[in-house]
Amino acid sequence: MRVFKMFLKLVNKYKGLAIMYIGIMLIIYSMTISQFAKQKDQFELYEAGLAVIDHEQSDFSNHFKQFLLQDNYEVIVEDDRDLIADKFYEGSLDYLVVIPEDFSETFAKDPNSIDLKTQASLNNQISSIFTNKINSYINIWNQYRIFYNHQIPQDKIPGIIKEIDQIMAPSVKIAAQSEMKSENYKVFAFAITQINYIVIVLGFSIIGLSFLIMEDPLIKKRELVSGYPEGKRTRELFAAAFVVIIAIWLLLIGICFAYTSIENLKLKAVQTLILSSFIHLIAVTALVLFVSHLYPQKNSSNFLGNMLGLVTSFATGIFITRDFLNPTLLKASSITPTYWNVSNSYHVQENMLSKIDYNYMLRNMSVMIVMAITFILLTFVLRRMKLKEGA
Numbered sequence: 001m002r003v004f005k006m007f008l009k010l011v012n013k014y015k016g017l018a019i020m021y022i023g024i025m026l027i028i029y030s031m032t033i034s035q036f037a038k039q040k041d042q043f044e045l046y047e048a049g050l051a052v053i054d055h056e057q058s059d060f061s062n063h064f065k066q067f068l069l070q071d072n073y074e075v076i077v078e079d080d081r082d083l084i085a086d087k088f089y090e091g092s093l094d095y096l097v098v099i100p101e102d103f104s105e106t107f108a109k110d111p112n113s114i115d116l117k118t119q120a121s122l123n124n125q126i127s128s129i130f131t132n133k134i135n136s137y138i139n140i141w142n143q144y145r146i147f148y149n150h151q152i153p154q155d156k157i158p159g160i161i162k163e164i165d166q167i168m169a170p171s172v173k174i175a176a177q178s179e180m181k182s183e184n185y186k187v188f189a190f191a192i193t194q195i196n197y198i199v200i201v202l203g204f205s206i207i208g209l210s211f212l213i214m215e216d217p218l219i220k221k222r223e224l225v226s227g228y229p230e231g232k233r234t235r236e237l238f239a240a241a242f243v244v245i246i247a248i249w250l251l252l253i254g255i256c257f258a259y260t261s262i263e264n265l266k267l268k269a270v271q272t273l274i275l276s277s278f279i280h281l282i283a284v285t286a287l288v289l290f291v292s293h294l295y296p297q298k299n300s301s302n303f304l305g306n307m308l309g310l311v312t313s314f315a316t317g318i319f320i321t322r323d324f325l326n327p328t329l330l331k332a333s334s335i336t337p338t339y340w341n342v343s344n345s346y347h348v349q350e351n352m353l354s355k356i357d358y359n360y361m362l363r364n365m366s367v368m369i370v371m372a373i374t375f376i377l378l379t380f381v382l383r384r385m386k387l388k389e390g391a
Contacts, residue, residue, distance in 0.1 A: 001212070003233050007240035010210040017205055021198050025252070028194055029259045048094040048126050051075040051087070060104040063161050068097060068130070076236055084119065092113060094121045095130045101129045108152060111138040111145070140164055164375050188264045189348040191256040192255040192277050194247070196338050197313045199281055202248060203288040204305025208243050209287065212298045234383065242285055248282045269356050276365050283337035283368045286375035293382040316342045337371045 050072045067215040075093045077083055087093035097116035100106070106114050117136070118126035144152055144160050152160065213239055214218070253274065257264065264270040292305070315321045315333035322330060334338045344361045351357075 001236065002228065003236040003242045004382065007210055007214055007237060008244070009207055011244050014206045016208065018202055021201055022251070022255070025194055025198055026255065028129045029191060029255070044270055044383055048072045048130070049075045049087075049092050051077045051084070051096045052099065053077070053079045053097070054099045054135055055079075056099055056103045058104050060157070061099045063164075064099065064103070064137065065097075067134060069165075073165060082216055082295050088119075088121055091121075094126045095119070097130075097134075097190065111141050112343045114138075125320050133304050146353035147315045173238065176244065178250070183271050184261050185264050185267050186354070188256060188260040188270055189345045191260055191275055192253070192273055192344055193318055193345040195252045195256070195277060195339060196280065196316075196318055197309050198252060199245070199303045200250065200338065201309035203245060203284050204291070204308065205243055205302045207285065208288045208292045208299040208305065209298060211237065211241060212242075212296055212301060215292075225364075225375075230387070238289070241289060244284070245281060245285050249278070253277070268358070269352065270351055272358060272361050273344060273348060276341050276361060276368075279365050279368045279372070283372035286372045286379065287337070290375040290379045290382070293379050293386070312338050315339075317346065318342060322346065337368045 017309050050069055051074070052068060054065055066356075075087060077093065077096075079098065081213050084093070084096060088096075096117075096119040100117075103114065118130070118134075120130070141160075141164075148156070167326050222232075292301075295304075312333065315325070315329055316336065316339045317325060317330070318338075343366070344364050347360060348356060
């Protein structure tokens, strides 16, 4: 294990560089993820603007209206299309419900057949919360209709209304909060994307540079003369390189959870992202080792890492959103494993949990695996060619 330990000692000399880049990542997280958290907290405390136009004006319709207004504020607006559009445009109105004149009569027969007109703002989360509230209200009444053989006696309605108030008031609020908390996985998807840049830079600046120092002809010749087998030396070098980069990656993943929530680990989407990030790590390390054999220049290793890290991060959509990227540049960046890993992160950020296509993510991971295997095989081919030349 002499070569393995020597490699670790070399890496230890560059720990300051690793600390610097991890510090940069922490600053990025502090500036961006904290903003996500603030927006999340603001939304949880946010009261939506709701307008209810009640054409029936009965006790029943008023109860439905008051139920919808729980934890929200009322916006007064006439049943006029232009006036309603103005309210939505101003941002003072988030959701509109129009109760028809036959609300009570239709509801008593079949709540599911009510012609309830609704209109929502562009905020899908608010729309989803109100849709859930309406469905919950209808479902509760359906249970009572079944209990009374589809015909609720009029004298029972006031008592049922009181029971519904007790049942629904806390549950709707909890449902709204849990829906927002589930969005935290998107913050994690953003956080894990930033790891790509650190992995590329540290891969070349620490792993690549240490590898090239260990491959210095004088050091290598001394070890071989002392009777250290070349095969064992190669295995220990490669093992040390992967052990160090995996240790750094584990630290970065831990930081991601520290800034988001360890609860995210229970989600399949987050588990898949972590697996994708790990495969990307292996592919990038394999690329670093390949380039180190192809272009063995110690003095330019740090510069090469910074340049490739910045170019790749901008071209694949890490530092700027892909909406602003030139399509040709984005397509060209697909030759890197980072493109496929970032694509998985984007896919998770842009979709609800139920809409995530895991087959798509697995295909992207398969591409990275093929790249990793290719780089490793090419590295061994180059290494064998150089050994023959040296002989």
